[in-house]
Amino acid sequence: MESILNIFVxxxxxxxxxxxxFLGMCSYLAVSKNVKTSLGLGTAVxxxxxxxxxxxxxxxxxxxxxxxxxxxxxxxxxxxLSYLSFILFIAVIAAITQIVEMAVExxxxxxxxxxxxFLPLIAVNCSIMGASLFMQQxxxxxxxxxxxxxxxxxxxxxxxxxxxxxxxxxxxxxNVPKPLRGLGIxxxxxxxxxxxxxxxxxxxx
Amino acid sequence: MSTLLSKxxxxxxxxxxxxxxxxxxxxxxxxxxxxxxAKLEPxxxxxxxxxxxxxxxxxxxxxVRNTIPNRIRIIVQLVVVAALVTIVSEILKAxxxxxxxxxxxxxxxIITNCILMGRLEAFAMSNSPWExxxxxxxxxxxxxxxxxxxxxxxxxxxxxxxxGYNIIPQSFFNVGYMNNGLMMMPxxxxxLVACIIWVHRAKNKELQEK
Numbered sequence: 001m002e003s004i005l006n007i008f009v010x011x012x013x014x015x016x017x018x019x020x021x022f023l024g025m026c027s028y029l030a031v032s033k034n035v036k037t038s039l040g041l042g043t044a045v046x047x048x049x050x051x052x053x054x055x056x057x058x059x060x061x062x063x064x065x066x067x068x069x070x071x072x073x074x075x076x077x078x079x080x081l082s083y084l085s086f087i088l089f090i091a092v093i094a095a096i097t098q099i100v101e102m103a104v105e106x107x108x109x110x111x112x113x114x115x116x117x118f119l120p121l122i123a124v125n126c127s128i129m130g131a132s133l134f135m136q137q138x139x140x141x142x143x144x145x146x147x148x149x150x151x152x153x154x155x156x157x158x159x160x161x162x163x164x165x166x167x168x169x170x171x172x173x174x175n176v177p178k179p180l181r182g183l184g185i186x187x188x189x190x191x192x193x194x195x196x197x198x199x200x201x202x203x204x205x
Numbered sequence: 206m207s208t209l210l211s212k213x214x215x216x217x218x219x220x221x222x223x224x225x226x227x228x229x230x231x232x233x234x235x236x237x238x239x240x241x242x243a244k245l246e247p248x249x250x251x252x253x254x255x256x257x258x259x260x261x262x263x264x265x266x267x268x269v270r271n272t273i274p275n276r277i278r279i280i281v282q283l284v285v286v287a288a289l290v291t292i293v294s295e296i297l298k299a300x301x302x303x304x305x306x307x308x309x310x311x312x313x314x315i316i317t318n319c320i321l322m323g324r325l326e327a328f329a330m331s332n333s334p335w336e337x338x339x340x341x342x343x344x345x346x347x348x349x350x351x352x353x354x355x356x357x358x359x360x361x362x363x364x365x366x367x368x369g370y371n372i373i374p375q376s377f378f379n380v381g382y383m384n385n386g387l388m389m390m391p392x393x394x395x396x397l398v399a400c401i402i403w404v405h406r407a408k409n410k411e412l413q414e415k
Binding site: 019020021022023024025026029030084085086087090094125126128129133134137178179180181183185190192193194195 | 229238279280284317394395396405
């Protein structure tokens with residue numbers, strides 16, 4: 001239980017998807033113009049992460065890992081299918097994103113129209129695929145740890161995008177040097193936020 | 206050059222190097238661009254890998270573009286890209302194991318690199334294979350250039366080396382010069398890219414926003 005909580009807190013603050021690994025930057029920069037939309041996208045990303053990482057964890061441990069197919073028959077113990085992991089992970093992610101898109105379209109048309117093109121693009125949001133690959137790399141002990149990692153990463157991403165959106169809303173009124181307007185100053189802001197987040201490093205529960 | 210490539214092809218190939226750069230103008234593929242730039246060597250490998258994958262996935266998708274049903278095109282594109290990335294990742298593991306360890310998950314993340322999906326959607330779905338190939342090459346190079354500039358400064362000031370060779374002479378350190386540890390931290394990559402954007406847009410006024 002302790003390790004689950006530890007992983008959760010660490011993945012929000014220390015291993016933050018945006019500030020430590022730059023995952024999901026494209027939609028992070030493009031959608032963070034106002035707080036409401038970014039809150040919607042952050043929630044969608046968290047939700048998709050929360051579903052895809054445990055599914056991919058099961059896939060990794062019962063199908064792909066070396067000797068993982070042993071439960072099927074003892075002859076398969078030496079089989080190592082991990083070279084298939086990219087294709088299978090992305091297929092799972094694309095399928096789940098499709099389902100989430102349909103659900104959002106049905107239950108919240110206003111959120112659907114404000115997220116626009118970025119909802120189907122969650123499938124190619126690096127943070128989703130990245131979380132699955134980190135899950136594979138870190139070899140979590142059980143599905144609880146993997147789930148808490150996914151949830152923590154999602155919440156960290158949500159926190160980062162809402163924070164940036166709030167800053168950008170205020171920045172509309174400030175006088176930025178012309179060549180830096182738009183993209184440039186956003187990069188610098190994210191960099192400074194990243195430096196601020198560095199003070200969490202070493203945090204442990 | 207002019208006989209080999211028509212004017213449009215040249216525009217397609219060279220545009221992404223500066224005026225239409227995938228990172229600083231189109232804002233595509235920033236995730237991996239920043240993460241692998243702490244050293245020059247992984248950045249070079251990453252730039253080459255992405256260029257190859259963009260060029261070939263552009264060709265393949267452009268060849269099959271008329272047979273893909275519109276509704277499932279994203280999944281088809283993802284599968285094409287994922288297959289190419291798997292090949293590149295296995296080749297890296299076989300011939301450049303150290304670099305592939307340094308790149309860790311970011312090789313796999315080329316699949317979800319926005320440059321790929323962005324170029325496939327915006328260009329390969331509506332253009333001939335040859336032009337798509339040039340577009341892929343151009344965007345790959347545009348991406349690689351930014352990676353190389355950023356990693357050059359980060360490695361030079363962060364650890365005093367380039368490609369692993371010492372550049373800053375020992376006498377500098379004796380006088381009290383110190384490597385800037387902040388350069389190795391992730392946030393500095395963002396700030397360096399911002400500086401590149403700043404210089405780039407100060408020179409090309411038509412690119413400035415608002």
